[in-house]
Amino acid sequence: MNVSSLSELCDQLEELAQSAKFLARPKGSDPSAEAVLDVEVVTAQQRLDAIFSDMQHRAQRSVEAFDYGMHGPETRGQSSAQPPALARGVHYRVIYDPSVFKRESLREAMLTSVRQGEEARVSTIVPTRILIRDREEFLIFSRAPARSGFLAVRIQASWFAEFLTGTFETIWRSALPLTTERLDDRRLLTEEEVDILRLLSAGLTDESVARSLGVSVRTVQRKVQIIQRNFGASSRFQLGAMSGLQVT
Structure with a gap:
């Protein structure tokens, strides 16, 4: 997969996030009916924060993430759910967009996470902000909440798992690695x-x-x-x- 096709894939992920809300079971529908996908459309910041933490608390094997740097001004450092997950052996791998280096709070959160055991890499082709739990549950943030009408979409589906984890692995292999030695020397991007x-x-x-x-x-x-x-x-x-x- 080349850079051009990855760029197209980034656009497709955004389109998927914008259309996923129509795949969720409508309110008032037959509860015994099988949904097309296990989908939750998130429109409230408090609910988004709760899902983001809960997914990490429930992680048993791995957490992968794309970090596009889309954090509100209220962001204050590392997620409180990450240290206990790392301590119980959950493997974290995160691909950061270079824009993360421009905000002190995000940069310091990344440094803290890496020193605690997170594997981190940098790539200019991060599609959006995404959290992946145990390669089976996904939280995809909207890049334009004002236009899409929601903050994020939580999805759980086996076919989507294969698609998105494959995308992560492709970008991970081509991304720039961040080592603890480099971080300790403060040789980060200006x-x-x-x-x-x-x-x-x-x-x-x-x-x-x-x-x-x-x-x-x-x-x-x-x-x-x-x-x-x-x-x-x-x-x-x-x-x-x-x-x-x-x-x-």
């Missing part, structure tokens, strides 16, 4: 490096990135080399393959 990575992922040349940021081409190239070194990429091509960049 805000400018995040912007460079984002612009390059959109297919811009070094010259176009330099113009967009008001810096020299040499500065852009030097920053790319720093990102390569910090994430263990031996070449710009490898960096592109690891992060989903459209390398030219």
